[in-house]
Amino acid sequence: MSSDPVLLDRRGAVAVVTLNRPDKLNSFDTPMFARFLAVFDEIREDAAVRAVLLTGAGRGFCAGQDISGGVPQGSYGDHLRAHWNRVARAVHDLDRPVVCAVNGVAAGAGANLALCADFVLAAEEAVFVQAFINIGLVPDTGGTFLLPRLVGRARANALLMLGEKLPAGQAAEWGLIHRVVPAAGLMAAAGELASRLAAMPTAALALTKRLLADSARSDLAQQLEREADAQALAGVTADHTEGVAAFRAKRPPVFRGA
Numbered sequence: 001m002s003s004d005p006v007l008l009d010r011r012g013a014v015a016v017v018t019l020n021r022p023d024k025l026n027s028f029d030t031p032m033f034a035r036f037l038a039v040f041d042e043i044r045e046d047a048a049v050r051a052v053l054l055t056g057a058g059r060g061f062c063a064g065q066d067i068s069g070g071v072p073q074g075s076y077g078d079h080l081r082a083h084w085n086r087v088a089r090a091v092h093d094l095d096r097p098v099v100c101a102v103n104g105v106a107a108g109a110g111a112n113l114a115l116c117a118d119f120v121l122a123a124e125e126a127v128f129v130q131a132f133i134n135i136g137l138v139p140d141t142g143g144t145f146l147l148p149r150l151v152g153r154a155r156a157n158a159l160l161m162l163g164e165k166l167p168a169g170q171a172a173e174w175g176l177i178h179r180v181v182p183a184a185g186l187m188a189a190a191g192e193l194a195s196r197l198a199a200m201p202t203a204a205l206a207l208t209k210r211l212l213a214d215s216a217r218s219d220l221a222q223q224l225e226r227e228a229d230a231q232a233l234a235g236v237t238a239d240h241t242e243g244v245a246a247f248r249a250k251r252p253p254v255f256r257g258a
C-alpha cells in the first residue's frame, strides 16, 4: 500500500483523488494538508483535467482533523486559515466539477470537505457527522455556510448542534447529498458521473458553478447581471458553436472543453 497520504490517478480527463490514511479514517495531519493542496494545485493548472472524483481509501471517507496525537499547536484560527480553509476552497472554488464518493464515515471537517463538492454520492453504509460539538468545537470548513443552504436552518441546527450521525439515506432525503448507492457500485456510479461531466462543455460548467456560488450573496438584479456576464463568455466558446452545430445537424455534440 502506498504511503502517499493523497493519491492522484488520471483516468482520461478525470482526475481521481483518494484520501489515503485509512488506519486513521483518512483524517488530515500536516503532511496530508500539504499533499492535498499540491494535488489540487496540479489539477487547477492542468486543462486536460475536466472533472475530479474525490474519495477515501478503506472503510471511511474522512474523519476531519487528526486528533490521535493531540490537537494542533497554536491558534486554531491560524490552523484553519492555513489548512482547512484552503482545502475547502480548493474543492469548492475549482473551475471544474468535483464528484465526491463518500465510501464510509465523513466526520467533522471531513463531512464538510465532502459537501464542498458539486455532487456527493454516498455508499448506503456511509454516515455524516458534524462531530465538532462532540469535542467542544464549532463547525468549520464551511459547515455553517453549506448546511443551512443545503437543508434549511432547522435541520442544520440539529446536525451542527447535536453532533449525531446522519445516515446516507436520510442525507439524500434531506437534499444534503445527490444520491445513495450500494457500496459495491459506488465507485462505478461516481466514475460514470465524473466521466459524463468531463465530456461536457467545461467552460460553461465552470461558469455555472461560479453563478451558483454567487447566488448565495446576490439579489435577483445582481444575479441577472452576473448571468448576462457569464453568458457573454459562454457564448464565444467553441463548445457553444459545437453544441449549436450538433443540434442543427441532429448529431451528438463533441465538446472539447474550450
Ligand code: T3D
Pocket: 023, 024, 025, 027, 063, 064, 065, 066, 067, 068, 072, 075, 076, 077, 079, 080, 105, 107, 108, 109, 110, 129, 131, 132, 135, 137, 140
Ligand atoms: O484548528 C483545528 O484543528 C480545529 C479543526 C478541526 C476540524 C475537525 O475536523 S474537528 C473534528 C475532528 N474529528 C472528530 O472529532 C471525529 C473523531 N472520530 C469519531 O468521532 C469516530 O471515530 C467516527 C464517528 C469518525 C467513526 O466512528 P467509528 O466507531 O466508525 O470508528 P472508531 O473506532 O471511532 O475509529 C476507527 C479508528 O480511526 C480508530 O483508531 P484505532 O483505535 O482503530 O487505532 C480511531 O482512533 C481513528 N480515528 C477516528 N477519527 C480520528 C481517528 N484518528 C485520528 N483522528 C481522527 N479524527
